[in-house]
Amino acid sequence: MKEFPQCPLCSSGGTRFQLERDGIRYFHCSRCELLFVDPVQRPDFEEERRRYESHRNRPTDPAYRRFLRRLADPVMERVAPGSTGLDYGSGPGPTLSRILTEAGRPTRDYDPFFAPDRGALGARYDFVTCSETAEHFHNPGVEFRRIDGLLRPGGWFGLMTGIVGPETDLVSWWYLRDPTHVAFYSAGTLAWIGGELGWTLALLSDTVALFQKKADWVAE
Numbered sequence: 001m002k003e004f005p006q007c008p009l010c011s012s013g014g015t016r017f018q019l020e021r022d023g024i025r026y027f028h029c030s031r032c033e034l035l036f037v038d039p040v041q042r043p044d045f046e047e048e049r050r051r052y053e054s055h056r057n058r059p060t061d062p063a064y065r066r067f068l069r070r071l072a073d074p075v076m077e078r079v080a081p082g083s084t085g086l087d088y089g090s091g092p093g094p095t096l097s098r099i100l101t102e103a104g105r106p107t108r109d110y111d112p113f114f115a116p117d118r119g120a121l122g123a124r125y126d127f128v129t130c131s132e133t134a135e136h137f138h139n140p141g142v143e144f145r146r147i148d149g150l151l152r153p154g155g156w157f158g159l160m161t162g163i164v165g166p167e168t169d170l171v172s173w174w175y176l177r178d179p180t181h182v183a184f185y186s187a188g189t190l191a192w193i194g195g196e197l198g199w200t201l202a203l204l205s206d207t208v209a210l211f212q213k214k215a216d217w218v219a220e
Contacts, residue, residue, distance in 0.1 A: 008183065009034040009140045010192065019170055024179075026170070033188040034140070035164060042138055042182050049113050051180050052092055059095040068096045071131050071208055075158040076103055078210070083126035084108075086150060089133025090115050096131050121146070127156040134161045135181040148197045154215040157199065161185060163206050 004015045007029035018028040018035060025038040043051070057064050079085070081104035087097040090109035097107035105127070109115040128150050137143045147157060162175040164186040175181055185193075190209050194201040199211035 005036075005039050007032060007034055008036055008039065008138065009144075009189070010196075011141060021171060021176055024176075026176075032192040033186050035170075035184040035186070037182040039138075043179055048136070048180050051178075052113055055092060057091065057093045057095065059093055059098050061095075064095060065099060068099060068131060070205070071129060071158050071160040072096060072099045072103075074204055074208065074210055075127055075129060075156060076100065076105060078156050078212075079105060079127045081105065085127040085129060086110055086120060086123075086125045088128050088130045088147060088150070089136070091133075096129055100129070121150065123150070124152045125150055125155060126152055127158065129158045129160075131158075131160040134159060134185065135175070135178075135183055137183050140183050144193055144197065148199075148213065151213045153213060155213050157211040157213070159190075159209045159211070160207055163187065163190070163203075163209070165206055 004017065004027055006013055007015050010029060010032040012029055012031040014030040015027045016030065018026045020026070024041055026035055027038065028035050083105050085100060085105055085107040087094065087107055087109050090097060090111045092114045094109045094115065097109050100107040108120045110117055110120040128147050130147070134140065151157060162184070164184050170176065175184065187203055190201055190203065193199070194211055198214045200214070202210045204210060
């Protein structure tokens, strides 16, 4: 029997081949429902950097700001002015942190490529945002546990990513065209993450999810 790769989110060995598209192999985990790229086909660090540097998202672009407000607005509805946050995966042109800071929620940036401030990972926050970043996680299990450690009890985690739905045609889905997109989440996957980390989940749309860390949660 052919051995399939271990799930990078839940570490399960219960994965199966899902599809191949443009020469890239995708696997599905039966435990947490993550869809992921074959680990041997992930881009390396420099390939990723070059791809991200080609992005033309500018902090002053009104259209880009409107796009990010899909996540910023529901986060700001839940955290009071003066709350402090972190934008996890801020990219080459940090904008979400600027929107939140301008609205009275001071927000730091962290990005392994463009803002590798390890000090930002040593603090705790009232909220953490992650916009169009989680699909790039090579090791989402590690990343989400790190985010959990960044949140104060009762804190909020705002996630924006393309969410796989029951009607999603993976063969034609545009989200699979980007070679740096290597992890894809369904509602079931997000529910698994919430259950594993003690977060309550509110799925707001097919791109935005909010989690709240329980005030009395102790991770095993």
